[in-house]
Amino acid sequence: MEELKNCPFCGGKAVFNTVSNSSAHHGVGFDFEIKCEDCGVKLPNRYKVEFSLTGSGGINPLYDDRKRAVEEWNNRP
Numbered sequence: 001m002e003e004l005k006n007c008p009f010c011g012g013k014a015v016f017n018t019v020s021n022s023s024a025h026h027g028v029g030f031d032f033e034i035k036c037e038d039c040g041v042k043l044p045n046r047y048k049v050e051f052s053l054t055g056s057g058g059i060n061p062l063y064d065d066r067k068r069a070v071e072e073w074n075n076r077p
């Protein structure tokens with residue numbers, strides 16, 4: 001996965017910020033946003049990741065917005 005570029009406004013570090021989380025019997029999910037740690041600027045969109053545990057003990061991604069979130073942050077005008 002591509003890394004988050006620094007903030008286009010202040011040059012600060014951009015981070016994945018968890019907004020909320022949810023769980024169901026089969027998996028767990030996080031809603032997150034991308035924001036700058038320094039000035040607090042963030043993308044207007046919310047994103048989501050969801051995982052479940054596989055029968056063989058692995059982590060199975062059910063839903064994964066991380067790549068899209070990174071692209072949208074990095075290509076922000």
Ligand SMILES: [Zn+2]
Nearest residue numbers: 007010036039
């Ligand atoms: Zn910033």
